[in-house]
Amino acid sequence: MNLRTRLSDLPHHFQLIVIGGGITGAGIVAEAARRGLRALLVERNDFASGTSSWSSKLVHGGLRYLAGGHWRLTLESVRERNRLLRERAGLVELQPFLMPVYRDSRPGLRTLRTGLAVYDLMGGQWRSRALSARRALALEPGLRRDGLIGAVAYDDARTDDARLTLQLIFEAAAAGAQCLNYVAALALLRQGERVVGVRLRDAEDGSECELGADVVINAVGATRDAFEGAAVGAPLLRPLRGSHLIFPLNKLPVRRAVSWLHPRDRRPVFVYPWLGVALCGTTDVDQAADLEPHISEAEADYLIEALAHQFPLAGLQLADAQASYAGVRPIVAGGGGDPSAESRESALWQAPGYVGITGGKLTTFRLTAQHVLRAAVAQSPALAEAERTAQPTHPEMPSPATQCAAWIAAQPADERVSLGGTPYSCAALRWSARHEQVRHLDDLLMRRSRLSLLLPQGGAELLDDLASICQEELGWDAARWQQECAHYRQLWQRLHAIGE
Numbered sequence: 001m002n003l004r005t006r007l008s009d010l011p012h013h014f015q016l017i018v019i020g021g022g023i024t025g026a027g028i029v030a031e032a033a034r035r036g037l038r039a040l041l042v043e044r045n046d047f048a049s050g051t052s053s054w055s056s057k058l059v060h061g062g063l064r065y066l067a068g069g070h071w072r073l074t075l076e077s078v079r080e081r082n083r084l085l086r087e088r089a090g091l092v093e094l095q096p097f098l099m100p101v102y103r104d105s106r107p108g109l110r111t112l113r114t115g116l117a118v119y120d121l122m123g124g125q126w127r128s129r130a131l132s133a134r135r136a137l138a139l140e141p142g143l144r145r146d147g148l149i150g151a152v153a154y155d156d157a158r159t160d161d162a163r164l165t166l167q168l169i170f171e172a173a174a175a176g177a178q179c180l181n182y183v184a185a186l187a188l189l190r191q192g193e194r195v196v197g198v199r200l201r202d203a204e205d206g207s208e209c210e211l212g213a214d215v216v217i218n219a220v221g222a223t224r225d226a227f228e229g230a231a232v233g234a235p236l237l238r239p240l241r242g243s244h245l246i247f248p249l250n251k252l253p254v255r256r257a258v259s260w261l262h263p264r265d266r267r268p269v270f271v272y273p274w275l276g277v278a279l280c281g282t283t284d285v286d287q288a289a290d291l292e293p294h295i296s297e298a299e300a301d302y303l304i305e306a307l308a309h310q311f312p313l314a315g316l317q318l319a320d321a322q323a324s325y326a327g328v329r330p331i332v333a334g335g336g337g338d339p340s341a342e343s344r345e346s347a348l349w350q351a352p353g354y355v356g357i358t359g360g361k362l363t364t365f366r367l368t369a370q371h372v373l374r375a376a377v378a379q380s381p382a383l384a385e386a387e388r389t390a391q392p393t394h395p396e397m398p399s400p401a402t403q404c405a406a407w408i409a410a411q412p413a414d415e416r417v418s419l420g421g422t423p424y425s426c427a428a429l430r431w432s433a434r435h436e437q438v439r440h441l442d443d444l445l446m447r448r449s450r451l452s453l454l455l456p457q458g459g460a461e462l463l464d465d466l467a468s469i470c471q472e473e474l475g476w477d478a479a480r481w482q483q484e485c486a487h488y489r490q491l492w493q494r495l496h497a498i499g500e
């Protein structure tokens with residue numbers, strides 16, 4: 001059965017303790033484990049349950065950051081995108097984009113082509129091209145035709161953000177790191193000025209413990225007051241919410257990503273096919289402190305207005321959307337009024353024995369991790385020495401993702417049948433329940449799989465089919481199953497329902 005390490009079984013001291021199991025913490029612990037450091041990662045909810053499962057799921061350079069003059073961010077992101085396409089093929093996939101151009105478009109075709117030429121140059125490959133209006137319509141017949149004079153086509157990449165985060169965590173665990181979900185950091189431990197460890201609480205059994213560390217890393221993203229002392233030295237954050245709508249592909253049959261400027265405020269918006277649904281985003285609005293992020297009526301109207309403008313033939317109504325989701329960007333406050341003008345760069349701060357990191361992008365997690373580890377090693381001679389003498393790990397075992405694929409392929413055919421036309425099967429969910437630290441039903445349906453977004457009502461009709469998997473793999477009795485189902489339905493309503 002799926003047992004998790006108890007706090008009392010952990011060693012009393014680690015070289016690194018990383019707080020926060022989003023992409024930032026996951027990237028740091030993966031890099032630390034690869035270097036042979038003894039690291040612990042704790043996440044107070046499930047891994048990737050914060051912003052890292054609610055992004056737009058693009059692995060991209062960010063064309064609009066280029067327009068804003070953020071050359072370094074764009075260059076780094078484009079290079080990381082290319083690396084991820086090579087190293088995580090299957091999880092990070094090429095995503096063709098189309099940007100339609102109209103008679104009155106600003107920027108016009110020539111400026112867009114110049115911008116894309118720079119983008120291509122940064123990526124080291126000539127991927128973009130200009131298309132005639134006829135060719136653009138052949139590729140995307142649903143585009144608004146009125147005034148269309150052509151389009152530019154270019155490539156970026158997409159991923160499953162939660163799975164990317166989980167994959168890093170499970171790889172770190174396979175390389176020797178301890179990674180625990182449902183364990184919260186409560187407070188930093190200090191000796192004089194120096195941070196020397198953390199106090200932790202296990203949400204499952206309520207147990208608490210104090211563990212020492214050469215360096216403690218705060219990677220809690222947009223969470224305010226995450227633990228006692230977290231804010232010391234931290235930059236002021238401006239949490240910005242980005243919301244998305246999800247449609248069945250038959251309502252919005254896009255074949256590639258289409259990106260355009262919103263007719264109201266000229267902010268870039270997009271829609272693209274993701275795991276069999278059409279994903280449309282996004283907004284950029286201030287998020288009230290520590291409220292659960294949920295799309296507002298105004299944001300939903302804003303996205304519908306954008307879609308009606310660009311895809312008039314689809315005649316989309318809000319009622320056509322099957323789900324929504326919203327994430328909070330941990331943006332470092334720049335003091336400006338316009339949310340979309342705030343920088344997406346990450347910010348690092350430190351105190352003796354302590355490094356904090358926030359902001360940044362999913363795409364650049366590896367660079368962020370290297371940056372943080374450089375700061376951590378500079379903080380602590382013990383860590384520097386440990387890194388010098390540690391044996392970097394070269395796992396001889398196949399990676400957890402490879403093992404999973406091989407195991408699923410060996411399961412009986414009826415276990416491998418797609419659930420509701422999605423990429424998931426009972427066999428895939430059984431693997432997750434058995435090997436991927438699933439503690440609750442929402443872990444399985446919202447992050448190990450993305451059934452919560454891909455099926456109407458979050459897959460409520462499928463729940464009965466999953467009972468036996470959870471009971472066999474997780475040891476849940478009938479009462480626990482009912483409790484988990486009720487909790488999942490409520491959570492789905494709070495996070496994903498439209499018009500609540």
Ligand SMILES: Cc1cc2nc3c(=O)[nH]c(=O)nc-3n(C[C@H](O)[C@H](O)[C@H](O)COP(=O)(O)OP(=O)(O)OC[C@H]3O[C@@H](n4cnc5c(N)ncnc54)[C@H](O)[C@@H]3O)c2cc1C
Nearest residue numbers: 020022023024044050051052055056058185221242362363
């Ligand atoms: C709407 C939106 C769209 C985006 N789209 C893209 C995109 O397309 N491409 C891209 O590259 N980037 C994108 N981003 C940016 C990217 O998603 C974020 O920068 C990234 O996910 C932040 O990850 P994180 O690990 O820093 O934060 P999080 O994912 O929020 O992780 C922090 C974790 O810390 C945990 N935590 C908090 N307090 C404690 C505690 N006391 N103890 C233990 N754990 C704790 C939280 O539960 C949380 O899971 C987008 C962001 C948003 C909001």
